[in-house]
Amino acid sequence: MTLTIDYDFRKQIRSYNASLDYCFQCSTCTGICPVAQLTNGDFNPRKLIEASLLGLKDMLIEEPKVWYCLTCQKCVELCPQKVELTEIFDVIKNYCVKEGKIPEAFNSQAISVLETGVALPFSDPIMKRRRQLGLEDYKTVDPKEIKTLLKSIGFDKLLRFDTPTTDKKEGGK
Numbered sequence: 001m002t003l004t005i006d007y008d009f010r011k012q013i014r015s016y017n018a019s020l021d022y023c024f025q026c027s028t029c030t031g032i033c034p035v036a037q038l039t040n041g042d043f044n045p046r047k048l049i050e051a052s053l054l055g056l057k058d059m060l061i062e063e064p065k066v067w068y069c070l071t072c073q074k075c076v077e078l079c080p081q082k083v084e085l086t087e088i089f090d091v092i093k094n095y096c097v098k099e100g101k102i103p104e105a106f107n108s109q110a111i112s113v114l115e116t117g118v119a120l121p122f123s124d125p126i127m128k129r130r131r132q133l134g135l136e137d138y139k140t141v142d143p144k145e146i147k148t149l150l151k152s153i154g155f156d157k158l159l160r161f162d163t164p165t166t167d168k169k170e171g172g173k
């Protein structure tokens with residue numbers, strides 16, 4: 001992949017979260033990250049921050065590893081420079097969504113929220129188990145209301161409805 005610096009992209013991330021500028025690439029974030037450990041460094045928060053600093057938009061969006069982040073905040077707690085990594089990752093994810101690069105696993109969850117009001121609808125076995133444990137049936141607000149609200153802000157226009165609902169290759173690591 002050709003690496004092109006996108007100055008507007010970099011400027012926009014910095015305007016959303018100026019803490020990006022303070023990263024001095026110490027790698028504490030990667031050292032503490034559970035996903036980095038699980039993926040043997042394939043997911044590397046330090047590299048994502050470096051790419052953001054350099055404005056490498058194509059790399060960040062075409063290889064959307066940013067979605068592997070669990071938002072556990074360990075890196076944010078330990079970063080010596082107080083870089084707000086997860087906030088920066090959110091900006092990148094928003095770019096991915098706007099450019100139709102949302103991984104299928106997240107796309108299907110978003111469709112589920114639109115259609116049912118929850119990301120992971122409760123199945124009959126789960127409801128049965130809840131009753132066995134003496135818990136009330138899970139209830140959500142009226143899904144029609146959620147759909148109306150989400151459509152009013154154009155949420156549905158950001159999603160892809162022409163793809164399979166699950167894709168184990170993406171977002172499943």
Ligand code: SF4
Binds near residue numbers: 025027029030049082
């Ligand atoms: S821990 Fe903070 S300063 Fe160090 S590489 Fe990560 S983001 Fe940059």
Ligand code: SF4
Binds near residue numbers: 035070075
């Ligand atoms: S918030 Fe994300 S990048 Fe930071 S340690 Fe957790 S999984 Fe890793």
